[in-house]
Amino acid sequence: MNATIPKPPFETTANALEAFTSELNTRYHMMGQWQDEGLLKSMMGGAKPVGEPTVWPWAITESKLLEACDVLPESMGARRSLLMLNPGITGKNGTTNNLLMGVQLVKPGEVAWAHRHSISALRFAIEGSRDLYSVVDGERLALETNDLVLTPSWTWHDHHNEGDRRGLWIDVLDVPLLVSLGQVRFEPYGHAEQTLQRNGDYISARAGIVRPTWEQRPVRNYPIRYAWSAVSKELERLHDAAGCPFDDVNLEYVNPMTGGPALPTMRCCVQLLRPGFEGRAQRRTSSTAYFVIEGEGTTVVDGKELRWGPRDVIAVPNACTRQHFNRSTRDRAVLFSVSDAPLLEAIGLYCEDPALPLAALPTVPARPVRA
Numbered sequence: 001m002n003a004t005i006p007k008p009p010f011e012t013t014a015n016a017l018e019a020f021t022s023e024l025n026t027r028y029h030m031m032g033q034w035q036d037e038g039l040l041k042s043m044m045g046g047a048k049p050v051g052e053p054t055v056w057p058w059a060i061t062e063s064k065l066l067e068a069c070d071v072l073p074e075s076m077g078a079r080r081s082l083l084m085l086n087p088g089i090t091g092k093n094g095t096t097n098n099l100l101m102g103v104q105l106v107k108p109g110e111v112a113w114a115h116r117h118s119i120s121a122l123r124f125a126i127e128g129s130r131d132l133y134s135v136v137d138g139e140r141l142a143l144e145t146n147d148l149v150l151t152p153s154w155t156w157h158d159h160h161n162e163g164d165r166r167g168l169w170i171d172v173l174d175v176p177l178l179v180s181l182g183q184v185r186f187e188p189y190g191h192a193e194q195t196l197q198r199n200g201d202y203i204s205a206r207a208g209i210v211r212p213t214w215e216q217r218p219v220r221n222y223p224i225r226y227a228w229s230a231v232s233k234e235l236e237r238l239h240d241a242a243g244c245p246f247d248d249v250n251l252e253y254v255n256p257m258t259g260g261p262a263l264p265t266m267r268c269c270v271q272l273l274r275p276g277f278e279g280r281a282q283r284r285t286s287s288t289a290y291f292v293i294e295g296e297g298t299t300v301v302d303g304k305e306l307r308w309g310p311r312d313v314i315a316v317p318n319a320c321t322r323q324h325f326n327r328s329t330r331d332r333a334v335l336f337s338v339s340d341a342p343l344l345e346a347i348g349l350y351c352e353d354p355a356l357p358l359a360a361l362p363t364v365p366a367r368p369v370r371a
């Protein structure tokens with residue numbers, strides 16, 4: 001290519017640098033890296049939080065959801081979901097910089113139409129029943145109260161309420177992350193509902209300790225349901241365990257197909273803060289959105305005190321110090337949380353300060369020697 005490069009219209013003078021950079025910026029869509037001193041300074045001292053520590057109180061959320069039922073009588077292709085937008089995040093919709101949490105209401109008899117998207121999502125039922133369910137890639141997955149159901153990236157999903165009471169759940173999606181990456185794709189199914197192919201035990205039967213050899217190996221993006229009846233048993237079983245000095249009795253939902261986090265971009269946990277728990281402060285590079293299942297407490301985030309109660313939503317931005325308290329002497333508090341830690345771990349950027357002092361694995365008792 002023989003493009004003629006025009007000569008700079010200036011001489012080398014004391015103002016040469018200014019004139020040069022001005023020309024770069026205005027004519028050539030370039031900048032000198034030295035121009036962005038602010039960027040370099042902003043990187044000193046580590047990553048900075050994006051967004052503000054925030055609580056969305058349930059009383060407001062519920063009243064607005066009820067109003068939404070009036071102004072949006074039928075959801076159909078849309079979703080009657082209120083999304084929690086962090087007041088400190090601009091330019092994209094996020095509860096934290098990588099996560100979007102919302103609360104959705106599905107009326108009795110209603111169907112939220114089928115679609116799929118590259119965005120990974122999950123539902124955590126607030127008011128559920130056997131008659132409230134999602135169909136994910138043809139499989140019916142019940143949403144009983146406190147059940148967790150995954151709709152991994154690019155899986156078809158529609159939601160149904162065949163009961164006579166409202167259905168309520170938490171949605172969490174990696175929307176802000178995929179927007180930042182320029183990877184958002186969406187496709188409507190073409191009909192309101194998918195054809196039902198399986199009825200709830202197909203995945204769990206294959207995610208156990210054995211599976212049929214004559215079937216194709218499962219792919220990564222399998223829909224999975226975590227029944228509260230099983231999770232709460234573990235929470236009860238570990239009620240008197242040592243726990244963690246930062247998070248008390250905190251259990252991670254494991255993806256049975258991978259042994260890793262529930263979704264490639266989202267770690268889900270259920271956390272029991274026993275009465276009187278005073279957590280130690282810990283800074284993490286990841287961000288977290290919490291939903292309060294039960295109880296009341298306080299989380300101090302970078303010195304800001306967030307008081308929360310049942311069904312509140314809380315945002316803890318990335319790079320913040322968090323410290324949990326349950327000051328009740330009688331009542332426990334239980335939190336469901338979703339963090340973007342798996343994403344940061346995948347690129348080597350997840351860290352905790354101070355690091356969690358992991359307990360040693362229990363020792364296997366020696367086999368008695370028989371004479």
Ligand SMILES: [Fe+2]
Pocket residue numbers: 115116117121157
């Ligand atoms: Fe969706």
